[in-house]
Structures are given as C-alpha cells and as structure tokens.
Amino acid sequence: MTDKTGALRTRTEETPTTWQCLTCHFEVVDRMLPRKCPRCGASRVKFVEVGAQAENEA
Ligand SMILES: [Zn+2]
Secondary structure, three states: OOOOOOOHHHHHHHOOEEEEEOOOOOEEEEOOOOOEOOOOOOEHHHEEEEOOOOOOOO
C-alpha cells in the first residue's frame, strides 16, 4: 500500500500512527496523538507510539 510516492514531506501528517494508552492498553490509530484516551480518559502523556518503523529519520 505504498502507492503514494512523493509524499515524504507530509509523511507525519499523511501516515496514521498507532498510539497505545499505557493505562488501559487501548490502541488508537490516528495521524495525531489523541488528546485523551477514549476508553479510560487518560491524558495524552500516557500514550506511546506503537510499532514505529525503523525509518531513517534525521
Ligand atoms: Zn486508556
């Protein structure tokens, strides 16, 4: 599903990221870090990025 070549500059905005709540382990797939957990209501500081690709980022 990588037919969107040439959009590397907007990668962080175009590519959904999986965030996991450390409190209840609920996973949210969104482009932006959730403001709070929809399940337990934990603030977004409780979210970590899941399955981060080993891409060459500066
Ligand atoms: Zn939660």
